[in-house]
Amino acid sequence: MKTLRYSLCLLGACTLSPAWAANNTSYNPAISLILDGLYTDYQKDPSNYTIPGFNLGGEAGLADPGFSLGETELVMTSNIDSHFYGNATFSMASEGGDTVLSLEEVYAQTLDAPAGMVIKFGRFFSNLGYLNRHHSHTWDFADAPLVYNALLGGGLNDDGVQFSYVMPTDLYIELTGELLSGNAYPAAGNDNGGIGASMFAIKMGDDIGDSHSWELGLSHWNADKVKGRTDAAGAISFDGNSDVNAFDLIYKWAPYGNMVERNFRFVLEYLDRSESGDITDINTTATSSYSGDQSGWYAQAVYQFMQHWSMGVRRGELDSNNSGSNTTVMTTAGLNNSDHKPVRNSAMVQWKPSEFSRLRLQYNDDQSASETNRAIMLQYTFALGSHGAHQF
Numbered sequence: 001m002k003t004l005r006y007s008l009c010l011l012g013a014c015t016l017s018p019a020w021a022a023n024n025t026s027y028n029p030a031i032s033l034i035l036d037g038l039y040t041d042y043q044k045d046p047s048n049y050t051i052p053g054f055n056l057g058g059e060a061g062l063a064d065p066g067f068s069l070g071e072t073e074l075v076m077t078s079n080i081d082s083h084f085y086g087n088a089t090f091s092m093a094s095e096g097g098d099t100v101l102s103l104e105e106v107y108a109q110t111l112d113a114p115a116g117m118v119i120k121f122g123r124f125f126s127n128l129g130y131l132n133r134h135h136s137h138t139w140d141f142a143d144a145p146l147v148y149n150a151l152l153g154g155g156l157n158d159d160g161v162q163f164s165y166v167m168p169t170d171l172y173i174e175l176t177g178e179l180l181s182g183n184a185y186p187a188a189g190n191d192n193g194g195i196g197a198s199m200f201a202i203k204m205g206d207d208i209g210d211s212h213s214w215e216l217g218l219s220h221w222n223a224d225k226v227k228g229r230t231d232a233a234g235a236i237s238f239d240g241n242s243d244v245n246a247f248d249l250i251y252k253w254a255p256y257g258n259m260v261e262r263n264f265r266f267v268l269e270y271l272d273r274s275e276s277g278d279i280t281d282i283n284t285t286a287t288s289s290y291s292g293d294q295s296g297w298y299a300q301a302v303y304q305f306m307q308h309w310s311m312g313v314r315r316g317e318l319d320s321n322n323s324g325s326n327t328t329v330m331t332t333a334g335l336n337n338s339d340h341k342p343v344r345n346s347a348m349v350q351w352k353p354s355e356f357s358r359l360r361l362q363y364n365d366d367q368s369a370s371e372t373n374r375a376i377m378l379q380y381t382f383a384l385g386s387h388g389a390h391q392f
Helices: 002-010 018-023 144-151 327-332
Strands: 032-042 066-069 072-079 086-094 098-110 117-126 157-166 172-180 197-206 211-231 237-253 263-281 287-306 309-324 342-355 356-366 373-385
Touching: 066 086, 144 263, 144 287, 172 211, 263 327, 287 327, 309 327
Parallel strands: none
Antiparallel strands: 032 066, 032 072, 032 373, 072 086, 086 098, 098 117, 117 157, 157 172, 172 197, 197 211, 211 237, 237 263, 263 287, 287 309, 309 342, 342 356, 356 373
């Protein structure tokens, strides 16, 4: 067990733990600021972005053209006492030309729960899938994978309680359960006794020799009583049930665990969302029964070929199979099945002179809409102040 966690840390895979906060004695709480910005040049106007076969919600749109703020974050962390650890993350982002301030994560976490269990309560990123639990400044690409935009509205964070337990086995096995308010997309509301959604996940991983590590995850998210979920355009409302299943596989390599000069990371995720219920055109009040099975995957590989320099490629694809009783409403919602297969290919190169700074150049060949929209993205990310290690 010690060998696994040690080598995962060498591969840049440590979990940000409350123990790290205990050693931060310079400030109480420890404060860090993540500066993130973007310049994007699109081939076509991204303001009316759609994905055929998907009714987009949450923050599923494209980044603003030209100069814009990314997910700039103010983070405060500290051990509260010998029993609890606290984290508050405030996010500032540019949306439609406006600067939006939001509470991304605000939670307390136990330090000494019985039987080695960790209990987290407040607002946090769900452990659904792989990338969802990572803050955007830790991503290997400037934007979220296509499937995250289509199925999760860019990502899922919600209010609730999370229980996690690492089993006492040689093979790393972590079990996670979550009870959530359901106020966050793809749910809406908490009519079910104040609990609008739930999630269960199992993660397992191990070392292969001195240079390789892997992790495999299966997770399931469910909302039984979605009520009044509106899409990003505010045109469609959905009432019904929603289920998301996720599979993820991660492989990392660094020669003898030394990632300074060279390392390689591969990530594969598949998500499937099944929904049934009714949709309503908010403008006309016309309704339609709706049943949808929507899925997608992405695979990405990033290779650091020399110190401070790395490059990567990513491909994502989507598929949908939707049916409804009112063709007009289904068309307005963008849920009519289409022969078009949404695809997005990305390539990036980045310079990272230290763990606190990064400059990235990315190219997207985006065929998710009916017309291809190519984009060039220039991104900077700087970390100011104390900042802990990231998750695997």
